[in-house]
Amino acid sequence: MLRTDADDDLSDPLLAEAAELRASPAYPVAVREYTVAIARFREAPRLINKLIASETRFRLTAYVFCFAAYYEKHGPHGGVTYTQLLELCTQREELSPRLLKTTLTLLKLAGFIKTTRHPSDRRSKSYHPTPRMMDFVKSWIPHAVNALDAVQPDMRRAQMLAEDPDFIPRFAAAAGHEHATGIPLIDRMPEFTCFFGKREGAIPVVLAVMLSDIDSTPLPSRAQIARRFGLSKTQVSNMIAEGSRLGFLATDEAGTPHATAHLRDSYGRFISIELAFYARHMRPG
Template sequence: MRVHKRTRTGEGEIIHTNETSAGGGADALLVEAARLRGLPNFDAAVRHYSATFVGFRERTRLVSKLMAYQSRFRVVGYLLHLHAANQLTGDGEGVSYGSLFELCVRRGEASPRVVKTMLALLGLGGFLETARSASDRRIKLYRPTARLMDFGRSWFGHTAGTLDLIEPEARRRERLLAEPAFFLGFLVSAGQEHADEPPPADRMPEFIGFFGTMEGAGAVVSAIALADIDGVPAPSRARLARQFGLSKTQVARVIEAGAGLGYFELDAAAVPSPTGRLRQDYRRWISIELAFCARHLPMPEQPVRLAIPKGAPRGESGLQGEAGPAI
């Protein structure tokens, strides 16, 4: 099992020690994340991540609300993963409900109801189109539209841009936006690791249980963290609600939940400020996300190596591929 031992220091700060993988050895993702946190420009990377995430969340209020919970986002992530595998190695027909359903429910990441609801909402929002399989007209296939693919590029583009501050020679954001095969390769590789290995969120279940699960929490936390980094007052609840398309009640619930977890301190007027614990956990999560994305967005001289799901149709992709575990 992965061991998380927490040592509390002054100002509520928490240091994580003795973190191991399921096999008892060092967790390579956490090791790389710790390396990133030790770099001199990591503080600048945290600010860039926060600012671009806040801007992205503000610009995409509608679709971000559709994916406000980890379970909903996981449906979209696996849909993009299967679509990318189909585009690179198959006939490009589309993603069947059965293959998406199996990925989403096998570890309980999304219920059958959530899968069906998300497909319906994405279709109504113009993010999906449907067709019938040419080989079996009984099978309905789903294809992301250009609108959903552009959302995915923007979503992962902000993480790639943050990595470019640390490793500018990789030009990850530029390549992600300009090279379709690079973006599709990322979706295949990262999606397969999510499906086969403990996902990054498992390294910080308590934090992600708040930051990534409660509607509006990610945006509100990032906006308050950004204000803290810049040394300016935290945005008001009314401003946060307008900025991210939330109600003031939703913002209040996020702040109340964060305070209960020890992430916010509230003054006499109930204005939140980050605690040492939030500063550390927020930085740590960013480092884990960056480390995960970096391993699936290789340097220009490195080949894109794909783990293609078994059962995915094979075709000519021009990329290296290897069979992955059955999904």
């Protein structure tokens, strides 16, 4: 039988862990914490916005950071090589060599990575995150930490993040290993992530709509959404049209979009899968 995004395959441990998170009475609080933090994070300077506007570029940025952290601990020379990243692109069909080169160029321009040459082969070089990239990750990771603290307060992950300097490198190394060997998160909800995770501009539009839905507040105009997230008004309109076609959004007579039950369910499930992944690797030292 064809599996849909609405099905829970509890033989998949991560999906079982995600279902446990959704069952928590505090899960709606976690969804709001996640949504508010991610929306704030996506209000980025122009160059950073260009880097994260494409979800595939942003995902590849996370892979670079996590793989570098993993090989810093387990590789002979530290850092992640172009060949190792290219092997990942071969495994993940949506990550092309051209996208890899573009993303690495943007990361260099942003000052997020530095390169070192292999001591015995000057043609081989490794990429290492810079302190600026670490600051970028520190501004991004609280969305997961705060959301998880809402449903698993005894773990005190926000405290770990604040007090343990190895918290982020430890998480990144563990996550890098699973990224390389496990099922990609986006493959667990292909219907939703083909829109949410692969359409440039879809995430900011969904965040704006879901914040309006969660807080029962008026949705900002398309121009306001575009300004807030560094998009064009046309991009916002295109994503509203695409989301409506797929059943995630519905529009009223004035053309204002709102969340459908399908979006609420898909969004909540996707967040639970992400949080289950983070929870698995955000552990004490």
